[in-house]
Amino acid sequence: MSSGSNGARRVASLLRPSIIDSGVCRSCQETLGRRSYSSAAPAIESTSASTAADPAVKPAYIINAGVVLSRPPQITRELEPFEKAFFFYQKRLNERLALPFTKYFYFKRGTPADEDWKKKIQERRTAARDIGKYNAYDSDAWNDELLLGAKESEPEHQVEALVQDAESTANATSQDTSKKEEIPRPYPRITEADKKNDQKSLDRLLSRTLYLLVQSKEGHWKFPSSPVESGETLRLAAERTLAQSAGINMNTWFVGFHPVGWHSFNPRRSKKADSATEIEAPGSKIFFLKSRMMAGQADLSVNTQDLKDFKWLSKEELAQYLNTQYYSNIKNMLADR
C-alpha cells in the first residue's frame, strides 16, 4: 500500500509546479502543495521567500547548564493577623468544648507540684497558659473576645507565657531557694544577619527561600552557569558548574535531571551593513537545574568561572540584581516563600 501511495505522491509532485525547495520535509511539502491550490497562494510565496533567506542568518547558540541553588526556609512564616485571631478563638472555644482537665491524674495530692498548680489556677482561672484569663465554666464564659490591641493572640506572647510558667514552677518546687531558675527563651526570628542585612549570610531571612547569585568579573549578576562540555549531561554539567563556582564545601542535593526553566541570550550581530548576517558573538541558552542546600557555605576563592562575588537573596531581592529579561524568565521557577 505504502509503495503505491508513495508512487502516486511522487507523480503528483512531479506534475505540480515545484515552488518548494528540497530542504522541506515531505509532509510539509504536501501541506504547502495543497495550500497552493487554494486561494492562499500569495501568502505562501512570501513565506517561502523568507525561509529562503533564513539559513544564512541561522543563529548559533551555546548550551549552558545553570544551577538554581536554594536554601529552604528554616522556620515557619509569620502568621497573618486574621490567622492569629482565628487560632486564638479556636483555643478559647476548645476550652468550652473539651472535657475539663483531670488534675488528679497528673498531680499527686499534696505534692509541691500540686500546690503550685492550685496557686496558678487561682491566678489564671484556667488550666491553659496561653489563652489569657478566661474560665470556660464561669458565668462570663460568653465573653471570649479579645479587646483591641490585646497581646494574648500573639504567638510570641503565648510562648513567653509558657516559659514564664515553667520558670515559676521550677522556682516554686525546687529545694534550693537561693538561686533563681532561668529557662532559656527560644531564639528570635530576627537574627543578627537580618539586622545587619548581611546578604552573604545564610542566617538571614529564615522564613524565606534564599537563592545563590554570583557576580561575574564583568559585574553582572547571574545564577552559576557554564557551557555543557561534550559528552556531558545537563545534570553533570550543573554539578560541575556548582563545584567550580561555589566550591565543594556545601552539602547539596540536585532535585532532578531535567531543567526547571531556561533563558536565552540572543547572538550579537555586527553592525556593518555588508556583513549583516555575520554573528559577532554566539548566543547562549541556559537551562537551570534545581538544587537544594543542606549545609555549608559558598566559597568563591577557588572558583574557575571568573566570579568575584556571591549573595544569598530572596525572590524579591533577585529582581534588583538581575536584568529584567533574565528575571522575567526565571521568576516563575522560584518558590513564592
Add this chain to the structure above:
Amino acid sequence: MSMHTSLRRTAATITNSTTTILPTRPPTQSSSTTFICSQCRHATLLRRPKRPYTFTQLITLSDGSTFTHRTTSPAPIYRSTRDTRNSLLWNPSSSKLMNVEEDEAGRLAAFRARFGRSYDASAPVAEEETAKDPAAAKKAEADAKAQIKADQEEEDNLLDLISAFGQNEAPPPPEKKPFKPSGKK
C-alpha cells in the same frame, strides 16, 4: 439516648432476609412477626465526642529550635536531648557528631605506645592524628616502619624453617626475638 434502630424485628419466624423487605407479601395471621418499616423522623442524640483537655506545649529540640503543639501533658516545656537534630543518621555531614575519639589527657596514646593497637575495636585511623600532631605523626611513622621490619624478619625465619624441613641436622634455632606487639596476627 438510645442506640436501638427504629426497625424492630422478631426473628423467630423469619427464614431469610429477603422476606423481610418484600412489602407485597400478605401477612399471615398465624405469624407473630412485627414490621415497623415506616420512616422515622425523630431526632437521635449524637453524643459529643469525649475529647481530653489539651495544653499548648513548647518543644525545644536539641539544637535549640522550638515549636508549639497541643498535648494532654500539663508540662509547659519539653526539652529533648536526643532527636533528629543531633543524630548522626540525620546529619551525615556533621563532623561534630562523628564518633571521633577524644584523647586530651593522652592516656589512650600512652596505652597504645605500651601495648600496641591490637586492643582497638576497629582498624586504626592514623590520618586524623597525623594531621593534628606532627610529633605523634613522626612517632606513628617510626612505629609503622618497625612493624614492617619485624614482619619481614618473622617471614624470613619462617622461610628458613620451611627450607630446613626434612634435612637431617636440625637448623640452629632462630634467635629469640623480644616480644613485639603487632596489630595484625
